[in-house]
Amino acid sequence: MLHLIAEIVLITSSGALSPGPLTFSAIILGMRRGWKAGFMEAIGHTLFEFPLVIVIALGLSEVLKNREALRIVGAVGGFALIVFALLMALDLMNVLKGEDKKIVEVKSGPVLTGLLFTALNPYFLVWWASAGLKLIADIMLYGGLILVIALYPVHVWMDYAWLSAVAYLSSRGRSLGRNIQALIMLIFIIILLYYGVKFLFNSLI
16 A cells, blocks of 8 residues: 555656646746645646546546647647736736735636636646556556545645645745745746647647
């Protein structure tokens, strides 16, 4: 069992700690809401991921390997990322003007952001169709579906810790002044736009 738990933690880190839309959106939203933004995003992430884990455990993982389905997910996900980045750009303009309308927080709460950026991320689905699938298979061999459910917290705690941490560190940037905050926002808006365009492009080729 200890060997299995170690395997879960190590394999989880390959996905949870890798830079991606969820991480960068937590950094941006964390500027306004602190660690709670990352924690709430992790809740949204869990709302999609946990049912997905159950589906895979029940033997329906072939859905994740459907190329056309991944194309659709990539196209919709790319569009969603671009829209999110544009909303962040509007918020950036308010920061530069010294205003505080919090446009993004009104239109895109952390829980919804976490859910959408998880469900519409084709790389997340590919991870579960490969490394994640092997992980679930090992757990199923050891103790079946009940053990998959019981050990899910061993996997998902890392998402909560990571997203909360980056959101908290981002919130500390507020004390550096408006210009630094604006620069950080601009960098991650560009990164989100990059992912959005990449998702769209990969879905079309």
